[in-house]
Amino acid sequence: MAPAESAQLSGGADDELLVRARGLTKKFGDFTAVDAVDFDIRAGEAFGFLGPNGAGKTSTMRMVGAVSPITAGDLRVFGLDPAADGAKIRARLGVVPQQDNLDEEIPVDENLLIYGRYFGMARAELWPRIEELLAFAELTDRRHDKVSALSGGMKRRLTIARALINEPDLLLLDEPTTGLDPQARHLLWDRLYRLKRQGVTLIITTHFMDEAEQLCDRLVVMDKGKIVAAGSPRSLIERYSTKEVIEIRFPLGIQETVEDQFDGLAKRVEILPDRILLYTDNGDEAIRQVHERGFQPESMMDRRSTLEDVFLRLTGRSLID
């Protein structure tokens, strides 16, 4: 990078830009996992990559984490090039991988200690930090237990605590709540929400639309390696969906006989294998018309639109197959 360009990237308005990707591409042999995506991530925001498994979210995250070389395009993290300054970038990141990779054989607090040592932190500086993080992760009374004795939710919280040991400027969370029960998920969301309020910049990949809605200020929807939409959860729903959705289920074998008769009942009709979705801004009116036309569904539910509906609209498929 030329000195002038570097000065420009690290000063002025771009000061707040933590990640900048242009035409970012990742190929594995003939397979294109990430296909020329552009995005900017600013300090203090919670940025999401929403998409189904195999959309290219993890590959993107690994490139940002400076552990996967880019195939083409341009990527800057903290204004630095991951190919040249990988170690410098990683020194300022916290990483929560999809699968926990804690050291199972050693106690909870030592996991934090050794991880801090990899960042070159002194023990005297680490112990008070470890106390804080154990309290944050609600693991203070489990500190001397081996990691293998912890529950899935506890391991996840420990992994997040470990990622915070170096007080990172940017926290990368790859599918942070996959595999957790609802209670553990909500506790984890609460912790992430606290971090957000403290001003920690978060990047989250997820295939759960509720997670993206809860946590992300801004997100991109990914499918087959490409970004298909970008914006805040609210704006995406407004742009790509209606206010309300009527979900209609029929008894087994009936849907096939009636599914071509819903035209004109709503702004958009989506036929899924197990249900029919009516997209409308007036739910009561749509329900009334369904009854008026003499359909006899097993159940009908009026709900508000979610990012799931956005994804369905954009790709014609569900987020979770």
Add this chain to the structure above:
Amino acid sequence: MAATETLRVVETHARAYKRIWRGSVISTFLNPVLYLAAMGVGLGVLVDEGSGRDALVGLDYLTFLAPGLLAASAMSTGAMDGSWPVMAGIRWQRHYEAILSTPVAVRDLVAGHLLWVAVRLLMMSTIFSFVMVLFGATGVIEAGRALLPAIVTGMAFAAPVTAFTARSEDHVGLTNLFRFGIVPMFLFSGTFFPISQLPGWMQPVAQITPLWHGVEMTRAWALGLTPTFEPGLHIGYLVLWTVAGWIAANRLLEKRMIK
């Protein structure tokens, strides 16, 4: 390779070892005691009373066996430490992935890992040498001289086996490495009998194995004998395996982890 990052990797290994050191020291001590008692003393009596002495250039069997077994144990430690813990780091526990998310790079990880294996080899060889002296196989000073070739022997296996593990999919490759590589070497590279006892065509094969060079040097320096070739040649051959293995381990682990 950054020296501080490398030392941090060593520190982690040491911290994990602190939890198991008692068991490790006891088994490192018991292993040579059992082998030397059974084979050196028990079997050795039969060898010494038979026609063994001529082939053993006048040594009694215990004396012949002990330094050979030191080199073979170093091989075993090096190969073990280069295989299962590395596979655990890559795949089973995946903590290599966690380490590589920090400023530590693959070359630091490999260097730290190998440096730790060297420390383990030093501990293991020191305990083994102490047992050799206890059994009267050699003197204290000679036993001390045997440490260097023993450690280099261990490293000549640790580094290439680490490289091999970095490109092995799972435990199957490692099991085969031990089954078809390490165990035959253990038996036929001059540890238990001189390779002059092997059929003629097998002798050059044995001389290619790094273990034979390790056994030859360790035995020579532990007993004050002259090795088959120049000491520099034997040691150099082992260093060559170490360096080649180290370079390969860097490349292959980079390929495996950074994709």
